[in-house]
Amino acid sequence: MRELLLEVFNKLLDRYGKQHWWPAQTKDEVVIGAILTQNTAWKNVEKAIDNLKKARLCSLNDINKAELDLIKEAIKPAGFFNQKGLYLKNVATFFHKHGGFDQLSKFNASKLRELLLSIKGVGRETADSILLYAFEKPMFVVDAYTKKFLKRHEILTSDDYELVQRFFMENLPKDVGLFNEYHALIVKNAKEYCRTKPICRGCPLEDLL
DNA sequence: CACCAGGAATGTA
DNA sequence: TACATTCATGGT
Numbered sequence: 001m002r003e004l005l006l007e008v009f010n011k012l013l014d015r016y017g018k019q020h021w022w023p024a025q026t027k028d029e030v031v032i033g034a035i036l037t038q039n040t041a042w043k044n045v046e047k048a049i050d051n052l053k054k055a056r057l058c059s060l061n062d063i064n065k066a067e068l069d070l071i072k073e074a075i076k077p078a079g080f081f082n083q084k085g086l087y088l089k090n091v092a093t094f095f096h097k098h099g100g101f102d103q104l105s106k107f108n109a110s111k112l113r114e115l116l117l118s119i120k121g122v123g124r125e126t127a128d129s130i131l132l133y134a135f136e137k138p139m140f141v142v143d144a145y146t147k148k149f150l151k152r153h154e155i156l157t158s159d160d161y162e163l164v165q166r167f168f169m170e171n172l173p174k175d176v177g178l179f180n181e182y183h184a185l186i187v188k189n190a191k192e193y194c195r196t197k198p199i200c201r202g203c204p205l206e207d208l209l
Numbered sequence: 210c211a212c213c214a215g216g217a218a219t220g221t222a
Numbered sequence: 223t224a225c226a227t228t229c230a231t232g233g234t
Contacts, residue, residue, distance in 0.1 A: 038216040044232060045215090079231040083217085123217045143215050187215060212234085220227080 001171045004155070008205060009178070012185035015204040019184035022133035024049075027101055028059045030134040034126045035087050036078040047077035060100075063092040087121025094119050101135070109137040124161050132183070138174040140165050141183045145190035152194050153208050 023042070024030045029049065036045045051074035052058040057066050072085035094115075098104050104112060109131060116127040124142070131139040142164045150156040156167055172178060193203045 034215090037214085039214060039229090040216085040231080041214040041233070043214090047232090077231060079214090080216090080229050081231080083229060087217085121217070125216065129215080141215085145215065183215090191215090214231100214233090216229105218228085221225085222223105 005168070005171050008153075008155075008208070009182050009185070011204045012189055013181060016185055016188050018181060019188060021180055021184040022129070024133075026059070027134045028061075031060065031091055031095075031130055032058065032063070032088060034129045034133075035084055035091060035121060036075060038080070038084070038123075038126065040078050040080070044077045044079065048075040051075065051077070060092040060095045063088050064096050083121070087119075090119050090121050105135060109135075109139055112137065113139065128165070132176065132179055136176050138169075138176050138179055140168040140172075140179050142168075143183075143187070145187045145194065146183070148194040149186045149190045152190075153205055155208075 022030045022033065024033050032052070033045055033049060036048050049058060052071075055070060055074050057063060057071060057074055063071060068085055068089060071088055072081045075081050075084055075088070078084060095101070095104070098115075104115075107115065112135065113127050113131055116122050116130060117124070122130075128139045128141045131137040132141055142161050147159055147164060150158075150164065150167075156164065158164055158167075168179075168182070172182075189203070189205075
């Protein structure tokens with residue numbers, strides 16, 4: 001199974017190249033983007049982040065100080081702005097209370113995940129995205145695409161988040177760079193082949209079906 | 210026009 | 223534990 005997962009990774013990387021995730025300029029933006037992209041197309045998140053930058057609200061510190069309604073107005077393009085406005089406030093408060101990235105980095109990945117999950121608005125995928133792409137902890141990120149991808153290629157059919165996550169983490173070297181690219185490549189591939197196309201023509205994993 | 214997007218919280222049984 | 227509902231904008 002280890003070899004299969006590495007083979008799949010190599011084929012994806014060979015086809016698509018590095019994805020350079022997370023698409024953000026700062027760690028704060030990774031956290032903000034992780035909230036904004038919940039069940040939302042990244043294109044819309046970009047608009048929201050653009051608005052936040054123009055309003056000088058694109059850091060956790062700024063979000064802490066800012067009026068909630070200003071945040072909501074800026075993030076409207078990303079949808080669910082009433083919830084996400086509150087969620088951003090919750091996350092910003094959390095980072096402030098815990099002394100920011102420097103202090104939080106001292107926790108091990110498991111403990112930090114637990115802390116992140118205690119924030120209202122941060123679920124498993126959001127927590128893991130923050131752990132991997134902002135804290136650079138070797139935590140595999142699972143999303144809807146990942147499950148579709150595994151089913152489509154008949155590798156694993158489970159919908160259980162933790163199970164799918166363990167499947168990757170127990171069968172791959174715990175490497176931040178590897179987890180980073182792997183998740184991004186799965187998303188890239190799934191967007192292309194796991195939506196409307198019933199047959200996998202031209203997919204780099206065609207021969208695995 | 211319907212359907213979905215890099216989910217999570219909440220409620221019900 | 224398992225499943226349904228709600229949240230909202232913008233692209234296809």
